[in-house]
Amino acid sequence: MARKQMSEELSPARWAFNITHILNTVLGPEHFPINVQEVAKELSLQMYRDDPITEIQGKNIPGFEGALFKDPSGQKGWAIFFNNSFQSKGRINFTLAHEFGHYLIHRVRYPNGIQCSESDLVRWDSELGQIEHQANVFAANLLMPLDDYRRQIPDNIKITMEMMDVVTQRYAVSLLAALIRWIDYTSKRAIVVVSRSGFILWAKPSKSAFSSGIFYRTASSPPIEVPANSIAARPADFDIEKAKKGMKHGPGVWFKEPSEEITVFADQYDLTISIIQFAL
Structure with a gap:
């Protein structure tokens, strides 16, 4: 018992x-x-x-x-x-x-x-x-134990796809799992946005992003389109490597301030995964 x-x-x-x-x-x-x-x-x-x-x-x-x-x-x-x-x-x-x-x-x-x-x-x-x-x-x-993950990617730095490739291989996890683990502890203002066919399915902001008004309400809202000028909305305009390297946006693309977007078109999930990072 x-x-x-x-x-x-x-x-x-x-x-x-x-x-x-x-x-x-x-x-x-x-x-x-x-x-x-x-x-x-x-x-x-x-x-x-x-x-x-x-x-x-x-x-x-x-x-x-x-x-x-x-x-x-x-x-x-x-x-x-x-x-x-x-x-x-x-x-x-x-x-x-x-x-x-x-x-x-x-x-x-x-x-x-x-x-x-x-x-x-x-x-x-x-x-x-x-x-x-x-x-x-x-x-x-x-x-992905937190203490070990923090040693791979400190909580106060901007991430790149190269960094994420390292941790996905180290822990043998998917990109999405590794990103959610990172967004839970980072002190940077960032949000992970998951979309399909041009509409946001769900999004998870970091704590600092949420406290500054960066979030999407998807559970009880009508479908939300991804921003028209984002990488996520234009898969035909970006090859895989270009989308992974990212793109800087001015105010009004992702929220009301400048941002930097990295997007991965994850065919194995039939999902588009975007990491949006903002200046502190």
């Missing part, structure tokens, strides 16, 4: 911190990228010998990203399934960590398991269900 209560009581960040401490002790601080399959099976067996993760398997199911179910073979324990049709290893790695988080935090409350759609893992805003948000928080903290 105590172990079951523990899975309920620890926060997602605390779970990730505890596992990071174990990995640092056993493997050293340079243990990246994390082999989530190996860690999930080994630690679940050590912590919950009668209820471990016994199977991790890839399946090609449209609209499906990952799932946690009781082991279908009838054995004791749990199985994690992930969509193996995606080319992005970072996307799969985050899905595995997300489902591992469900196992640690939610399996007692959801004994029949949990299935996650693409939007559950791609969207990070507060409109997510609480359990999906918690699994995302766990995955981000496990794969």
Whole structure:
């Protein structure tokens, strides 16, 4: 009973911190990228010998990203399934960590398991269900511990795509996951904007950007078009490398002040991901 209560009581960040401490002790601080399959099976067996993760398997199911179910073979324990049709290893790695988080935090409350759609893992805003948000928080903290991430990209500098390439490779995560991790701690005024077909799906500002009025309300508003003069609105005018290098805008493109935009057309998500940075 105590172990079951523990899975309920620890926060997602605390779970990730505890596992990071174990990995640092056993493997050293340079243990990246994390082999989530190996860690999930080994630690679940050590912590919950009668209820471990016994199977991790890839399946090609449209609209499906990952799932946690009781082991279908009838054995004791749990199985994690992930969509193996995606080319992005970072996307799969985050899905595995997300489902591992469900196992640690939610399996007692959801004994029949949990299935996650693409939007559950791609969207990070507060409109997510609480359990999906918690699994995302766990995955981000496990794969990209904050102290290590800050050493790669200090909180007071402007980012470039070259910097983001370094951290996505170090942690074996997608660009979107790495950007959201960065936007949560940076002291710079910046906003990550995710769009599709010329309309903003959601956006996440840094704390300093939000406090200065830089944000979009997408949850309860009519569709918001991306600015007409932005890179995001003109994919035909920018090749991939030019869009990644970015473009400076005058006032009135992204909000009412000058900005610098970097945009990535992420075909694997059918999304356009823009990073907008502002002067302090």
